[in-house]
Amino acid sequence: MIGISFTTATLATRKRIALVAHDNCKGFLLDWAERNKTALSQHDLCATGTTGLLLSQRLGLPIESMISGPLGGDQQVGARIAEQRVDMLVFFWDPFEPQPHDPDIKALLRVAAVWNIPVACNECSADYLISSPLMSQPHEHRVPDYNAYLKGRL
Numbered sequence: 001m002i003g004i005s006f007t008t009a010t011l012a013t014r015k016r017i018a019l020v021a022h023d024n025c026k027g028f029l030l031d032w033a034e035r036n037k038t039a040l041s042q043h044d045l046c047a048t049g050t051t052g053l054l055l056s057q058r059l060g061l062p063i064e065s066m067i068s069g070p071l072g073g074d075q076q077v078g079a080r081i082a083e084q085r086v087d088m089l090v091f092f093w094d095p096f097e098p099q100p101h102d103p104d105i106k107a108l109l110r111v112a113a114v115w116n117i118p119v120a121c122n123e124c125s126a127d128y129l130i131s132s133p134l135m136s137q138p139h140e141h142r143v144p145d146y147n148a149y150l151k152g153r154l
């Protein structure tokens, strides 16, 4: 990536996982989360508003809910990623329907790429992520070097 310096950061053993699903995909996410409840219970979970409410009802696990996606929840999750307060994103976005907040969705996915966090966009990729040995150990990864970035702006 031109003009960006990088450094490393460590994702802790206990990951901070954001869970998000569009309406047509919520059933898939709820089923996936239930199948992986034991693994998910080892981590700190947050979600966009409606997804979080449904997940906490289904799983009975503590889930920090943001505002609902169309009202700004995607942006809240994105802000947390930029603050390095979310380590992993499971986002079952709907490939068949446009959303009123498509710009927010694009921004969320972009910031996840910027901060090099693992992202699962469907059940299959979520299965691969949740079963990774890296889920239960610290993991060093590349992140933008913000101090170097700021220096370069002067």
Ligand SMILES: O=C(CO)COP(=O)(O)O
Residues within 6 Å of the ligand: 020, 021, 022, 023, 047, 048, 049, 050, 051, 052, 067, 068, 069, 070, 073, 074, 105
């Ligand atoms: O719209 C969403 C993600 O773009 C999800 O929002 P809800 O979880 O509130 O339905």
